[in-house]
Amino acid sequence: MITKNTVKAIQSLKQTKYRKELGLFVVEGRKSVEELLQSSLETTAVYATERFQQEHGFHDERLETVSEMQMEQMSSFDTPPGILAVVRIPKQDNIQHEGMMLALDGIANPGNMGTIIRTAEWFGVKNIVCSEDCVEIWNPKVIQATMGSLFRMNVVSTDLEGFLKEAKDKGKAVYGALLEGENIFKKDKWEDGIIVIGSESHGIRSNILPLITHPITIPRAKNSITESLNASMATGIILASWASKLS
Template identity: 35%
Template sequence: MLSKSKVKQIRSLELKKFRNETNTFVAEGNKLVADMLPAFECDLLIAKPSWMATQGDIPAKELLEADDNDIRKASFLKNPQDVLAVFKRPAWSLEEADPQQQLILALDGIQDPGNLGTIIRLADWFGIEHIVCSQDTADAFSPKTVQATMGALVHVKVHYTDLPAYLQKQAEHQVPLYGTFLDGENIYTKELSETGIIIMGNEGNGIRPETEALVNEKLYIPNYPQERETSESLNVAIATAVVCAEFRRRG
């Protein structure tokens, strides 16, 4: 049986404050946890005996057998699976993210954990290894975001920084800074670089003015047909997919 204190410890990690204090995060689900075990240090793993029996040697500091009721008490999911784990948050260096050598995503105030998780998953699919976020972007290690990534955090490093200052530094090195705007150039006809930074903005307000001022390559995703009246904009995760797909199609 899982102790009340252990359940409380796990449940506290729903809040960013406690994730920061302990430098840990939660992942749930048979495949997600199995994918993350080789990549991240595991402080605690609770699982049904049937799941443990299929795993062999499990690299966790603390390993606890649990039944359905135990896992349900600790879980953040509506329909918990067989395993839940608490991992150490990795120490990723922003210095690794060199937009002069690779394509990087930058997120300016993305608020929805589901959108962020989907964007991380998209980055993984399109071979983008680094995402640079403004400090007010949703936390990549919140339970909802981690679940939405479907394990992509194993391959994609997410950094938080003063985004305008970071972009200003890159602009001084003539790095292409792409952003999507209604007055931008058609993405399907504009010349695109194989390296640089793609900036995606907040769900409701888009890219904020101080960030927009640094964008040197404005893009527009046209609707079809262009003369037809449509909804005002695309969901940011969908727009990210369209932009990344076009960059990779050219490359």
């Protein structure tokens, strides 16, 4: 039986502050929980309502049954999916330079962050570096948007400027999506390196701009007057362009 205090503790994990303090985060929904249980992350508890278990025939030895009301209290969703896991926040891995890597500069929107992680995994990216003011990846909305990809991606939060300075000094290619850059559709070759993505509101910020060694651009149709693409969309299109030259 789950206690009132445990329900309260899990409820508190909706806030960044308590996730940091307790070193725990929450995963909800069948698909995400299934992906979680197959990952290397340490799951400390799994809760599901009676109804969820009947509807989905979901079995796991760690599963504890909770009431609809308890689930509602713990869930971050208006319509709780009925299954919820508590997970230990893993230690940050070291940054590994392997293949192409993403660097995110101030991505604050959780949906964008999640979609970027999901799409990056699709195209085979293994490492993502985030500036310290990016949205926290253990945010429920980020987790939902990654559809499980988060559990298989190495995401590191760091001083982005320092990281890129070092990479540039070592001769790494630092790509950055800018208004005036090389047309990605005409690019024949990409070096292994780092693709920097800025936020929709601020773009790549002024402290990062001088560290871009390869400015790139997604060309817009001649008659189009749209000013920009969504940040995760731009990331996906650039990654697709890169991946298309890999094979």
